[in-house]
Amino acid sequence: MKNNLFTYTLRIADDSLILGQRLSEWCGHGPIIEEDIALTNIALDLIGQATSLLEYAAVAENKGRSADDLAFLRFENQYFNTQLVEQKNGDFAVTIVRQWIFDTFRLPFYEALQHSSDKQLAAIAEKSLKETKYHWKHSSEWIIRMGDGTEESNKRVNDALILLWKFSDELFYMDDVDKELISQGIAVDLETLRPAFNERIHYVLQQATLQLPDSKWKLSGGRQGRHTEHFGHLIAEMQYMQRAYPNMEW
């Protein structure tokens, strides 16, 4: 049976969960200790947001599944995150570009969602927005440093843009789930976020002496549960404990 609120909340939750999981892979591997701590702090915020969202999704679903069940016991095609957030960490430039595209989307998204007619989604957005501002500042400043840095750092960040920009459009994906919830004042009409998103993207790129890739190629499918080859490996690691020791508790 169709449950729009559940699907909508799960999609937002999965973006946070999967990006948080990816960032946590940097723990102990950061290029410098401050960045190791920064990336894992951001991971923690995202996993915290995912927890609130998954708890609410579990309530919306009302089938007895918990937030942990949703996080750890779904199959690959039952996750609805965008393909952007599951992309591998690559080098530091790839991680930062992925984060920057995501943060630049999340800022106007949470700004809008905090006015949702759904009180819990609005509360989660209000809370998360404060954290997202720190994330955006961090990733944007690195884009500028690397783009306007050395020849090598400029090349790395430019390569990362070419690699990842094609996944950015999926952040704006909407279907009937969104449309029905928009009419109830619950969901955000993502088309309305494009001007704010584009403005911030271009502002930072200009400071960074970078340009968007020429290619208009767009990839999507994550919102329907179709993922890139990297995703299976990610959830294999993320789910290991629950799969190996069912019902274990920390």
Place this chain on the structure above:
Amino acid sequence: MVNETTIWQYLEEVPDPEVPVLSVIDLGIVRSVKVLSDKEVEITITPTYSGCPAMNYIEKNIREVLGEKGIETIHIQTVLSPAWTTDWMSEAGKEKLLAYGIAPPVNEVDKLVLFGDSPIVKCPQCSSENTRMLSQFGSTACKALYQCNDCLEPFDYFKCLR
């Protein structure tokens, strides 16, 4: 006879697990207290950061402290709105932080201004204002890392969240 005032007083004894000089009251994360009977209370708390791993411990600490006071049934619920900001922290709490060696939250800068000035934070050791931010992400979600340019001591800054 247990009333709301007694429960608020009891909660003064519940420490924050990461910054043990602060009580949950100093931190400003207890939103309301309701006494249902002499043995049963309802406490509403709010997290500082979404992913704050201390929240589970804080719940546990609340149960422990109130349990020792003879409260048998403790309902704890978490609310997210209005979102916690550092403005909820008490003045007494800010003084305790400083004495503990953590600079308390001060003025905020606009986080949407890139490479803008970082807030001027006084060194908790020598009180110099000649300090610099090393990283806006520190040892916990709520802190940034600073260093004093005069006494050279690195220190935590409880960052402003608004």
